[in-house]
Amino acid sequence: MNIYLIIRMRSHKVIGIRNLTSSTYVIRMEKNDFSFKTGQYITLGFTGSIDRREYSIYSSQNADYLEVLIKEVEDGLVSKKLKRCKSGDMLDVDGPFGHFSLQNEELQTKKFLFIATGTGISPIHSFVKSHPELNYSVLHGVRLEEEAYERDSYNKNQYILCTSREKTGDFHGRVTDYLKQNPISSDTVCYLCGNCHMIYEAYDILEKQGINLGPIHTEVYF
Amino acid sequence: MKKIAFKTLGCRLNQYETDALASQFQSNGYELVSFDKEADVYVINSCTVTHQSDHKSRNFINQAKRKNKDSVLIVTGCMANNAKDELENRDEINYVVENEQKSSVYSLVDAHFNGEILHPSQLNTDLFSYGSTNKGFHTRSMIKIQDGCDNFCTFCIIPSVRGRASSRPLADILDNVKQNIAKGAKEIVLTGVNIGRYDFKNYKFDDVVEQILNLEGDFRLRISSIEPDGFGDKFLSLLDHPKMTSHLHLCLQSGSEPILLQMRRMYTLKKFKELIQKIRAIRSDFNITTDIIIGFPNESEQDFNATCNIIRELNFGHVHAFKYSIRKGTRAERMPNHVDERIKTKRSEILRSISEETKSNYRKSFIGKEQYVLVEKTDGLNAKGYGEHYIPIEFAGQNIQKNQFYKVLITGIAAGNDPELIGEMIQKKDA
Numbered sequence: 333m334n335i336y337l338i339i340r341m342r343s344h345k346v347i348g349i350r351n352l353t354s355s356t357y358v359i360r361m362e363k364n365d366f367s368f369k370t371g372q373y374i375t376l377g378f379t380g381s382i383d384r385r386e387y388s389i390y391s392s393q394n395a396d397y398l399e400v401l402i403k404e405v406e407d408g409l410v411s412k413k414l415k416r417c418k419s420g421d422m423l424d425v426d427g428p429f430g431h432f433s434l435q436n437e438e439l440q441t442k443k444f445l446f447i448a449t450g451t452g453i454s455p456i457h458s459f460v461k462s463h464p465e466l467n468y469s470v471l472h473g474v475r476l477e478e479e480a481y482e483r484d485s486y487n488k489n490q491y492i493l494c495t496s497r498e499k500t501g502d503f504h505g506r507v508t509d510y511l512k513q514n515p516i517s518s519d520t521v522c523y524l525c526g527n528c529h530m531i532y533e534a535y536d537i538l539e540k541q542g543i544n545l546g547p548i549h550t551e552v553y554f
Numbered sequence: 555m556k557k558i559a560f561k562t563l564g565c566r567l568n569q570y571e572t573d574a575l576a577s578q579f580q581s582n583g584y585e586l587v588s589f590d591k592e593a594d595v596y597v598i599n600s601c602t603v604t605h606q607s608d609h610k611s612r613n614f615i616n617q618a619k620r621k622n623k624d625s626v627l628i629v630t631g632c633m634a635n636n637a638k639d640e641l642e643n644r645d646e647i648n649y650v651v652e653n654e655q656k657s658s659v660y661s662l663v664d665a666h667f668n669g670e671i672l673h674p675s676q677l678n679t680d681l682f683s684y685g686s687t688n689k690g691f692h693t694r695s696m697i698k699i700q701d702g703c704d705n706f707c708t709f710c711i712i713p714s715v716r717g718r719a720s721s722r723p724l725a726d727i728l729d730n731v732k733q734n735i736a737k738g739a740k741e742i743v744l745t746g747v748n749i750g751r752y753d754f755k756n757y758k759f760d761d762v763v764e765q766i767l768n769l770e771g772d773f774r775l776r777i778s779s780i781e782p783d784g785f786g787d788k789f790l791s792l793l794d795h796p797k798m799t800s801h802l803h804l805c806l807q808s809g810s811e812p813i814l815l816q817m818r819r820m821y822t823l824k825k826f827k828e829l830i831q832k833i834r835a836i837r838s839d840f841n842i843t844t845d846i847i848i849g850f851p852n853e854s855e856q857d858f859n860a861t862c863n864i865i866r867e868l869n870f871g872h873v874h875a876f877k878y879s880i881r882k883g884t885r886a887e888r889m890p891n892h893v894d895e896r897i898k899t900k901r902s903e904i905l906r907s908i909s910e911e912t913k914s915n916y917r918k919s920f921i922g923k924e925q926y927v928l929v930e931k932t933d934g935l936n937a938k939g940y941g942e943h944y945i946p947i948e949f950a951g952q953n954i955q956k957n958q959f960y961k962v963l964i965t966g967i968a969a970g971n972d973p974e975l976i977g978e979m980i981q982k983k984d985a
């Protein structure tokens with residue numbers, strides 16, 4: 333028996349699915365004995381299927397269930413299939429993986445800025461739910477206002493919605509435009525998650541504003 | 555006496571594992587023969603990291619049985635994990651052994667010749683139970699400290715064929731190193747899939763390095779391939795230890811920030827450069843070698859030029875460049891804008907000529923300097939080996955012995971695209 337190999341794939345029962353928009357949904361699963369550090373991701377697929385994808389964990393690390401926030405991607409395979417899952421279905425969860433996580437020693441002392449596009453808000457939701465005492469702001473870039481997924485989860489004055497296709501957000505434009513117009517103080521700890529073009533551009537802007545970013549501060553989805 | 559032949563493809567970890575298996579077979583009375591000779595057992599330790607490695611592995615499978623149709627053919631390594639069904643359906647292959655059971659290949663063969671047919675899944679699965687490599691193919695002594703990877707770079711199939719990161723207990727590593735030093739090993743090379751992520755009971759990679767360096771004996775330590783994200787100041791402070799070789803293989807993969815992000819690498823180009831500056835501040839002639847992937851999806855002319863520029867700027871001692879090839883099931887497979895093969899080939903040629911030039915310039919900078927060379931081959935008067943920067947050196951002298959260190963004055967450089975340094979012996983190290 334190999335003492336070093338730990339088989340981490342587990343089957344989790346779906347408790348429910350919450351549709352947030354016509355294409356975006358939250359799957360809630362039983363947590364069983366799964367544990368993770370807020371910010372980490374899992375790979376998910378129907379039990380027995382070889383098609384699996386990475387999803388950040390949306391729920392708090394302290395919750396007694398496991399949630400993921402998923403947007404159905406056009407021509408996407410797994411995001412489409414998972415949208416059809418029902419309570420009682422079994423999903424295989426592997427993980428947790430990833431290094432996109434908060435540093436314990438910074439939790440009480442630092443000011444955080446979380447920058448996300450689309451469903452990149454997922455690990456940030458988990459950060460905020462896991463550590464309600466955090467001193468944070470969220471900058472969320474979406475196309476339409478309806479994509480401000482469960483914005484009530486964040487303190488009202490700490491969540492800035494940047495909408496690029498309509499003027500109904502708190503800011504009309506991309507998160508990168510917001511950052512250029514509203515420089516960030518260099519003692520802020522920034523975390524960036526979502527689309528790689530946003531991350532690349534925002535990284536550049538933030539560095540110019542004197543912010544030091546390490547590898548744990550970015551999570552690229554696609 | 556039964557004869558066994560090995561063919562190893564791919565990474566240093568595979569080489570190590572073959573060496574350890576070969577030593578075990580030799581200790582049990584087998585004669586080691588080269589792969590093109592007739593043997594009773596053929597072991598192919600395969601690789602699946604690129605299309606080309608799959609192709610080569612298949613070629614060697616075809617060759618093995620033709621030499622001796624009654625031989626036992628075993629295919630192990632990453633292709634055995636990745637294409638298990640395909641391989642198991644090939645009649646000429648007797649056993650397909652996944653990486654997890656690789657260390658038990660000897661038991662499988664032993665049982666086979668005793669009339670017992672085991673299914674590889676019945677074998678002991680232990681990633682680290684390889685014996686020492688003293689009888690294998692190399693004078694260097696490789697020590698496996700870690701296996702698997704959890705980084706999930708978007709191009710890479712390793713996490714699915716080598717499994718998740720796991721680390722060997724530190725006490726086992728130190729015992730293994732001590733045994734090898736006692737048997738005369740002069741160069742210890744650490745291997746694994748992602749050794750920088752070593753993590754066993756709060757011991758990290760720099761603790762492993764520190765404790766090995768503190769062992770008694772006349773040996774040097776070489777860190778083979780390491781990800782540029784896994785180490786901090788403590789590791790850097792160990793780089794000028796007298797037993798440490800001045801060589802690191804740091805896989806950059808691309809010189810373009812957007813491409814690095816799409817690869818989901820754990821560093822930026824800026825951080826990579828800072829790291830190299832720190833290393834070269836410790837030893838300005840430190841040999842840094844690297845891997846580059848050419849033609850990753852979305853790689854534009856501008857991205858490729860950024861890679862060429864960084865190779866010139868960072869003065870790499872060697873660049874191992876390979877064309878991107880789709881690995882099934884990886885994220886990159888599903889990315890849009892795959893680069894045309896002809897463009898990849900053109901870019902490879904450009905990159906090869908740049909890296910040959912930087913390699914030659916780097917090596918020339920040693921002319922007139924001294925190096926300690928560990929001799930791997932000699933006829934007593936001429937010898938070949940590697941200096942402490944892991945550069946191949948050929949030198950002349952007298953009474954030169956294998957597996958000894960010699961102080962050598964570098965006087966010139968050979969021709970060709972992987973030019974050895976040429977030198978003259980000054981003295982044996984302990985003389």
Ligand SMILES: Cc1cc2nc3c(=O)[nH]c(=O)nc-3n(C[C@H](O)[C@H](O)[C@H](O)COP(=O)(O)OP(=O)(O)OC[C@H]3O[C@@H](n4cnc5c(N)ncnc54)[C@H](O)[C@@H]3O)c2cc1C
Pocket residue numbers: 373385386387388389400401402403404405406407408409410411412451452454551552553554888889890
């Ligand atoms: C670490 C990590 C965490 C992730 N977390 C989440 C998460 O919390 N929620 C979530 O919805 N997604 C997340 N993703 C993306 C997710 O893994 C899948 O890529 C996504 O669900 C699409 O999968 P699919 O099988 O439906 O599409 P596929 O069949 O894989 O892809 C179809 C096409 O869509 C493109 N594509 C892939 N992802 C996206 C996307 N997000 N938006 C637009 N186009 C895309 C692909 O490049 C491809 O061309 C994460 C990715 C990573 C690497």
